[in-house]
Amino acid sequence: MSVNKRILEEKSNQELEEYIKPESKFIPEANQYAYEILKSRGRIFTDEENERFSTTLIDKNSTNKIIHSNYKKAAELLYISAFLGIGNLIWKYDTLHSGFEIFIAIIVLAFAFTLAYITSKGIEWFKYLLLVLLGLGLLGIPFIISNIKNDPVVGIINIVQTILQIWALVLLFKIPKVADTSQTI
Incomplete structure (x- = not known):
């Protein structure tokens, strides 16, 4: 109004x-x-x-801060990736032998959801942090390949998570310097 x-x-x-x-x-x-x-x-x-x-x-x-629609789309993709992480954790619950391993798993999941939440707020520089984190994550490709051999479900979930994260980054880097003002919160 x-x-x-x-x-x-x-x-x-x-x-x-x-x-x-x-x-x-x-x-x-x-x-x-x-x-x-x-x-x-x-x-x-x-x-x-x-x-x-x-x-x-x-x-x-x-x-009334204007947020480009790609921030929201990227955040949704990151949320899906985080939820897949929960699915992975449930699928491989037997690997959590100690309280410390459970604590680390919860911290990693909380971090994934926090990344998605911050992305949804439209903070422009945040895409560079996500790029660095994805680059570090890509170092784990040999681990993903071994997961496919040992447990195909976990391996496929890892691949889907990686694709979702790359897709989110592509969306973030496609945002023009001056955001489209037709998309608001």
């Missing part, structure tokens, strides 16, 4: 005062416009009012 600032500019100061009351039922954007219009007309606001509207402005700006 959007507010037309010109319509608010036609209102009297008294009508605009209704918009800026703390108990106002108007949407925050209308409240902010009313505050700006009254301020431009010379109304003096208390420090409390100024702080309330500057906080509203900060909240409004932080929640």
Whole structure:
């Protein structure tokens, strides 16, 4: 829902005062416009009012951050990869002999889900960290090949995870420097 600032500019100061009351039922954007219009007309606001509207402005700006759709798609692929990791863990539960091995498995899975979550937030530099991590992961290709020989299910899951992670990186690197503004949170 959007507010037309010109319509608010036609209102009297008294009508605009209704918009800026703390108990106002108007949407925050209308409240902010009313505050700006009254301020431009010379109304003096208390420090409390100024702080309330500057906080509203900060909240409004932080929640309307534009995120390219490829960040979301890449995050979904990374989430799928992490869930496949859980499937792998369940399939090979008998390899977890000690509490330390279980702890490491949980840390690795938590790290995978954290990577997916941070990716979904649209942090631009994060793709380079993912690239480095994937490069390190590709060093484990001989291990994946041995998994295919020893346990085909685990090997196939590892291959699918690697493909999903590469696909996510391709999506992240295809994002233009200035994100498409038609995709929002």
